[in-house]
Amino acid sequence: MSSNCLFCRIAAQQIPAHVVYQDDSLMAFLDIHPAREGHTLIIPREHHPYFEDIPPALMVRMTLLAQRVARAQKKLFKVERVGMAITGVHVAHAHIHLIPMATPNDILLLPLVEQQDLTVALPPQAESGQLALTATRIGQAVAQDSIEQPGDS
Ligand SMILES: [Zn+2]
Secondary structure: OOOOOHHHHHHOOOOOOOEEEEOOOEEEEEOOOOOOOOOEEEEEOOOOOOHHHOOHHHHHHHHHHHHHHHHHHHHHHOOOEEEEEOOOOOOOOOOEEEEEEOOHHHHHOHHHOOOOOOOOOOOOOOOHHHHHHHHHHHHHHHHHOOOOOOOOO
């Protein structure tokens, strides 16, 4: 546990939260700055700053819990889909955002943007040669990383 980490303190029940699920390794609770009603966060109880640092088996459990929570959100909030995002913004303790999406823009966390009259548009299409180069660079970096299977840790 990191004593100055907000989410570690929530996991240790030193700070109250509106908990929707908890077990020995995971917690799900409401974001107190919801993008929409029902906006839920899922965290590992252990402190991992970034999602790519989470042990694979634990990340699988987080994803499975995200699916369970999303099914509940769809039923309760009558939405077609739930957006899932990991941004790493605000609290450096890896967390999944689950946002019931009444509109396609709900995942953009627009309530967090101070300028509320933004127009949201599709980014311009990238040039094919640049996409090929970027895909090659990322592909090579992925190939150099070890591939861990769930349950390895
Ligand atoms: Zn933490």
